[in-house]
Amino acid sequence: MKIRLTSLSFAMACAAAAPLAALAQSTVTIYGRLDTNLESTKTGSLTQALVRDNASRLGFRGTEDLGGGLNAVFGLEMGLAADTGALNTPAFRNSYVGLTGGFGAIATGRLDSVNPTGSPIYSLITRHTEFVIHDAGATAIGTSVLNSRNRESNAIGYISPKFGDVVFRARYYMNGEGVAEVPAGPVRSESDIKQTDLSLSYGEGKGPLGLGVAYGQDKRKGGATLNSFKDKWMLVGSYDFGVVKAWAIAGRDNYQGGPTTRSQVNIRLVGASVKVGSSDSKLVANYMTRDVQSDRNASLKKFQLGYDHPLSKRTRIYAFFDRQDPNSRLPNDTIRSVGAGIQHNF
Numbered sequence: 001m002k003i004r005l006t007s008l009s010f011a012m013a014c015a016a017a018a019p020l021a022a023l024a025q026s027t028v029t030i031y032g033r034l035d036t037n038l039e040s041t042k043t044g045s046l047t048q049a050l051v052r053d054n055a056s057r058l059g060f061r062g063t064e065d066l067g068g069g070l071n072a073v074f075g076l077e078m079g080l081a082a083d084t085g086a087l088n089t090p091a092f093r094n095s096y097v098g099l100t101g102g103f104g105a106i107a108t109g110r111l112d113s114v115n116p117t118g119s120p121i122y123s124l125i126t127r128h129t130e131f132v133i134h135d136a137g138a139t140a141i142g143t144s145v146l147n148s149r150n151r152e153s154n155a156i157g158y159i160s161p162k163f164g165d166v167v168f169r170a171r172y173y174m175n176g177e178g179v180a181e182v183p184a185g186p187v188r189s190e191s192d193i194k195q196t197d198l199s200l201s202y203g204e205g206k207g208p209l210g211l212g213v214a215y216g217q218d219k220r221k222g223g224a225t226l227n228s229f230k231d232k233w234m235l236v237g238s239y240d241f242g243v244v245k246a247w248a249i250a251g252r253d254n255y256q257g258g259p260t261t262r263s264q265v266n267i268r269l270v271g272a273s274v275k276v277g278s279s280d281s282k283l284v285a286n287y288m289t290r291d292v293q294s295d296r297n298a299s300l301k302k303f304q305l306g307y308d309h310p311l312s313k314r315t316r317i318y319a320f321f322d323r324q325d326p327n328s329r330l331p332n333d334t335i336r337s338v339g340a341g342i343q344h345n346f
Helices: 002-023 120-128
Strands: 027-043 046-053 056-067 070-080 087-101 104-111 152-159 166-174 193-202 209-220 229-240 244-255 264-275 282-291 299-310 315-325 335-345
Touching: 056 087, 120 166, 120 193, 120 209, 120 229
Parallel strands: none
Antiparallel strands: 027 046, 027 056, 027 335, 056 070, 070 087, 087 104, 104 152, 152 166, 166 193, 193 209, 209 229, 229 244, 244 264, 264 282, 282 299, 299 315, 315 335
């Protein structure tokens, strides 16, 4: 009889605990973006038209309340080409797990600006400036021009709580750029390349003024190799006048230059957005230059103009023009792109 009562008591206790266990389960959100456009691109004298994907993705993110203001956070985001249905390589744009609380947030894994800690340099730029349409396709500048080191593997990220209008972001990662590891060295394992990004941002509240500074550094076992990246500084400033918002970026990337290549690569960008009518439509323009590291006397020059019109909170149509001269000393290498597309977020 005692055994029966004990068994019954145990079963009732389990049944009573079931709702509590259910409450402790993670909350998972499925989200994504599908974005394609039709564009015409002219490189020199060659013109081609194509349907192009612009960083479409499918993701899962979630939280679990651990009590006392502490939460577990996690996410997986796949990149895909909506024009062909193919998955990107690597398949996941981010894959992370971490904690949030009164201390801020910390995450580890493959990190980008979508994870709760953000991306020190890229998040600073996107907080105080605007890209034309989005940083993808013909209009992409985050990696190719600004070298903002957004998406990195083998990483640990941190973001501070908001101190007034100031936020600090940091990220440390081992061989995030994926340099080949070889038995002969000096790069034999992830830890043989140590990389750090830091940023301090003012204007994370609702004020019109935005200011920020960022620093990034790579350290390699055996020292920097010829033409490899060493470190970078970047300054960002913006002001929102209401109908018009203006911004500027100045930066310098330092490399291990050689006899014919640069040790210092300067980056400059100025831009503005203008609201159109009473809707949330806007025009965005950016002009930028970047010294060509492989040519001491050349620079990259890029101008872009975009129009963005929301049809709803989740769907928008857009049009853009982009002109890029990758090397000011080379003839017939200018790339001109014009296109229009549709984006849906879910």
